[in-house]
Amino acid sequence: MEHVRFRNRTWEVAADLRLPENFDPSKKYPAIICAHPISSCKEQTAGSIYAERLTEQGYVTLAFDASYQGESGGEPKYLEDPPARVEDFRCAVDYLVTLDYVDEERIGVLGVCGGGGYAANATMTEHRIKAIVTVVGANYGRIMREGNLSANAALDTLEAIGKQRTAEARGADPAITTYIPDTQEQREQAGITDVDIVQAVDYYKTPRGQNPNSPNKLRFSGLAAAVGWDAFHLAEELLTQPLLVVVGDVPGSFGSYRDGFELFDRARSGKKEILVVKGASHYDLYDQPGPVGQAFEKITPFFEQNL
Template identity: 35%
Template structure:
């Protein structure tokens, strides 16, 4: 494959940085796939690995840093938005559709982890996305507003909102948003899935990258606010008749996000549960990532 660094703007005027991968010696107009995620990661991590691998299989691919993160623009840094980050996928479709070697009628998206929910949301509103796949998908609005396994009570939600809005006063007084402690610095006693996250993002041999929030920084303290009020997956039943493929690990703590989304999706849809895989296995472990399924899905539906 061939690689080059590119930039493009989204509808809000933010400049997104991306890596564009093209199969070597390809001719004519090709199908294309935009890739992003996981939540708090950068394009040099899992999304870049997916993009490179799918380019080797014959697709033009684009792995991008979401707005406000990585090498993409946006101030303040390290914030996210269910609206703007959904738009980021559509902006990636804009860019791909302008390439001379891309068939703009054959563009799909892959969202990993928290960007799986963004990818589904983008497909629900952007009819140019002809097929959408997710890997180890998180619904960020659900987990931020309801907690894991929907464990947040009404009282918890009110207390959380009160904390976040008091923090807004502090940020306004300071003239900049406060950020939390550096992500995934283990102290002992964390849930197993947090240990697995740290094993990926903190390991220089596996997934560490200095620009990744999960490796080397943290989100702003008030980052959850917009997600708590804007459910991401409200309209995913409208993706049909365009196809959706959801892939999740059998042992992933987050598996219920894909299972719930799958129930709401209309045909054509497919849910693949990968045996003996946890959440982060599907970031970079191609012994477990069902590559043949991904390639067949896009080859069948982007033509």
């Protein structure tokens, strides 16, 4: 594995480039871009699980930290910015096509959770990407709009963002919040019992998946763009590449089960499949051998046939 960087506008995006065993630089290889979940980083599920296994299967893989996050550049830090995250994919393709050993006609993408939503959105307008897999792909814009499921959740959020931006414009410190509770004790004190939140804390805040490049920090004043963004906008017109959607059938508050079916139904792709992994939750498909193994029973032949 090689640590590399590529440009997005005026900053650098940090990435891990993995090369297959017995790599021969004189040959041409298919390549797959692997995108991490919301709040995650390249060292977690997208890189250590999915990119690693795809590399073992003979692909060049590129797992990157989203702009403003992890080891990537961009200011201000801890920003969750959908347009920038979509542009990251285009810049990743730009980087891959400069590598003599990458076959530019065989570039695919795999995104996990929010990375799946971003991957779908990017693939609509980046047709150098020839095939896409989403694993528990989630539409971050929908999540932001629903909030606490109140009728005015999106409007209330926008009002709060506006007030915080005004405060910061007048000299207040930035509001840095968290994606999830920092401990199970905090979650219990808040009365949260949803399976996705319970397992998110277990994944991100324990040795199971914890990584310093995923610090659970989110810049609140920068969230307005996400509230007005839809990962699947124009999928019925522009998403034409082969598509594989992988979801678990244990639903949680992140909504990846229903988002997966929405993407599948809306995509214009002439060749598309959906896999429902029975008994699997959102986070089971991050790193648990059984569910991940079932996912690869579809992912492996899908990329073999379409890249």
